Amino acid sequence: MTTVMADLAVRTEGLDKRYGRTWALHDCTLTLPSGRVAALVGPNGAGKTTLLRLLVGLLAPTRGSVEVFGQSPTTNTATVLSRIGYLAQEHPLYRRFSVADLLRFGRACNLRFDSGLARRRLDSLGIPLDRKAGALSSGQQAQVALALALAKRPELLVLDEPLASLDPLARREFLQTLMGAVADDGVTVVFSSHVIGELERVCDHLVVLNHGRIALSGDIETLLADHRLLVGPRTTNNLDHTPSVIEATHAERHTTMLVRDGGAPPAPGWQPYPVSLEELILGYLRHPAAHDTGHAAEHSEAAA
Amino acid sequence: MFVFRLDPNSGVPPYLQLVQQVRQAILLGFLQPGDRLPLIREVVESLAINPNTVAKAYRQLEHETLVAGRPGQGTFVTHTPTATVSPATYTSLRRGLQSWLHRAYAAGLDEQAINGLFSTVHHEAKVEDVA
Numbered sequence: 001m002t003t004v005m006a007d008l009a010v011r012t013e014g015l016d017k018r019y020g021r022t023w024a025l026h027d028c029t030l031t032l033p034s035g036r037v038a039a040l041v042g043p044n045g046a047g048k049t050t051l052l053r054l055l056v057g058l059l060a061p062t063r064g065s066v067e068v069f070g071q072s073p074t075t076n077t078a079t080v081l082s083r084i085g086y087l088a089q090e091h092p093l094y095r096r097f098s099v100a101d102l103l104r105f106g107r108a109c110n111l112r113f114d115s116g117l118a119r120r121r122l123d124s125l126g127i128p129l130d131r132k133a134g135a136l137s138s139g140q141q142a143q144v145a146l147a148l149a150l151a152k153r154p155e156l157l158v159l160d161e162p163l164a165s166l167d168p169l170a171r172r173e174f175l176q177t178l179m180g181a182v183a184d185d186g187v188t189v190v191f192s193s194h195v196i197g198e199l200e201r202v203c204d205h206l207v208v209l210n211h212g213r214i215a216l217s218g219d220i221e222t223l224l225a226d227h228r229l230l231v232g233p234r235t236t237n238n239l240d241h242t243p244s245v246i247e248a249t250h251a252e253r254h255t256t257m258l259v260r261d262g263g264a265p266p267a268p269g270w271q272p273y274p275v276s277l278e279e280l281i282l283g284y285l286r287h288p289a290a291h292d293t294g295h296a297a298e299h300s301e302a303a304a
Numbered sequence: 305m306f307v308f309r310l311d312p313n314s315g316v317p318p319y320l321q322l323v324q325q326v327r328q329a330i331l332l333g334f335l336q337p338g339d340r341l342p343l344i345r346e347v348v349e350s351l352a353i354n355p356n357t358v359a360k361a362y363r364q365l366e367h368e369t370l371v372a373g374r375p376g377q378g379t380f381v382t383h384t385p386t387a388t389v390s391p392a393t394y395t396s397l398r399r400g401l402q403s404w405l406h407r408a409y410a411a412g413l414d415e416q417a418i419n420g421l422f423s424t425v426h427h428e429a430k431v432e433d434v435a
Contacts, residue, residue, distance in 0.1 A: 172352050182356075200312065201310060
C-alpha cells in the first residue's frame with residue numbers, strides 16, 4: 001500500500017472548485033502514476049487551467065483534496081513546491097530582464113536551482129544569454145521558460161497550454177527538450193493542450209475534461225484497447241441507456257458506435273474497428289455524460 | 305546509424321511503428337547482426353517522442369530475440385534471418401499483395417472475409433510444405 005502511494009505523482013479525490021456561483025470543477029477524482037507524461041485535453045472553459053492551478057497550490061479546493069507526491073500543495077507548500085515546476089499559459093517572462101538575469105533570479109528564488117543545466121540547454125539551442133527576454137522569438141521565450149522550470153530539477157512538471165502559441169518547428173523543438181528531460185530525469189509531466197494530433201507521440205496518459213468534469217482518464221494504450229468502433233445495420237434501439245455505448249451515429253441504413261466493451265466479441269453483423277486517439281477524445285467531448293450515471297442537474301446551487 | 309520515422313496518421317501505435325521498422329530493416333539486410341540501435345535518448349531527441357514508447361519498442365524487440373541489450377553499451381542486433389529478401393523482391397511482393405487486395409475489395413470481400421481467406425490459404429500452404 002505504501003509503495004502504491006509513493007508511486008503516485010498526483011491524486012485528487014472528489015475535487016470541487018467554485019468561483020462565486022460558477023462551478024469550474026466538479027467531483028474530479030484522478031490518479032497519475034509518477035514517470036508518466038499526461039495530456040489534459042478539453043474545450044475552452046472545461047476547467048483545465050483551474051485543475052492545473054490546484055495541482056501547483058495556486059488555488060485551494062472548494063471541496064475535496066489534492067495530493068502531489070502524497071502531500072497537499074496548499075498546506076505543505078515549501079516541501080511540495082520545491083518538487084514542482086510550473087509553466088503558466090503564454091510562458092510569461094519578465095520582458096526587460098536579460099536571459100542571464102532570469103537565471104540569477106531563478107537561483108535566488110528557489111531552494112534548488114541548477115543554473116549550469118539551464119545554461120547548457122540554452123547554449124545548445126543558440127539562445128544568447130545577454131538578450132532581453134522581450135526581444136526573443138516566442139519559440140525562444142518558450143524554451144527559456146522551460147529551461148527555467150527544468151533548472152529546479154522538478155519531479156513533477158505542470159505546463160498550461162505550452163504549445164499554443166508556437167509554430168510547428170518551435171513546437172517540435174519544445175517537445176524535443178521536454179521529452180529529453182523525461183528521458184534524463186524521469187520527470188512526471190502534466191500538460192494541457194488543444195493540439196490533439198501531437199499527443200500520441202509524446203503522451204502515455206490521458207485526462208479528458210469537459211464542463212468541469214472528468215470524462216475519461218487513464219493509460220492511453222489501455223484506453224485504446226478498451227474502446228472500439230462498431231459498424232452494423234441501423235438500429236433503432238435507444239442506445240443512450242446502454243452503458244458501454246459512448247456515442248452512436250446513425251446513417252440511413254447503418255449505425256456507427258463508439259463502445260467501451262474491453263474487446264468482447266461484438267454481436268453478429270457488427271464489424272469492429274480500432275479507434276484512434278483523436279476519435280476517442282472527440283467521442284467523449286461530444287457526449288460528456290455518456291460515461292457517468294448522469295447527474296448534471298446537481299451543478300445547481302440548490303444546496304447552497 | 306539506424307534512423308526511425310514516425311507517421312502520426314498511420315493509425316499504428318508509435319511503439320509498433322518502431323518495432324516494425326526494425327523487423328523490416330533486418331529482413332531487408334539494412335540492419336545486420338552487431339549493428340547498434342540508436343540509444344533511447346537519441347531516438348527521443350530526433351523524433352520528440354516519449355522515452356517510455358521507445359523503451360517499450362526495444363523491450364518488444366528483445367522479447368522477439370531480434371536484438372539484445374548490453375548494459376552500458378546499448379542495444380545490438382543479434383538476429384540473423386534465415387533468408388534476407390532483396391529490396392526489389394520485397395517491393396514486388398508488396399505490390400502483388402496490394403493489387404490482390406484491390407481485387408478482393410472490388411469483388412465485395414470485407415476485411416474480416418479477407419483475413420479469414422488469408423489465414424485459411426496460409427494454413428493450407430504450410431501444411432503442403434510440411435507434407
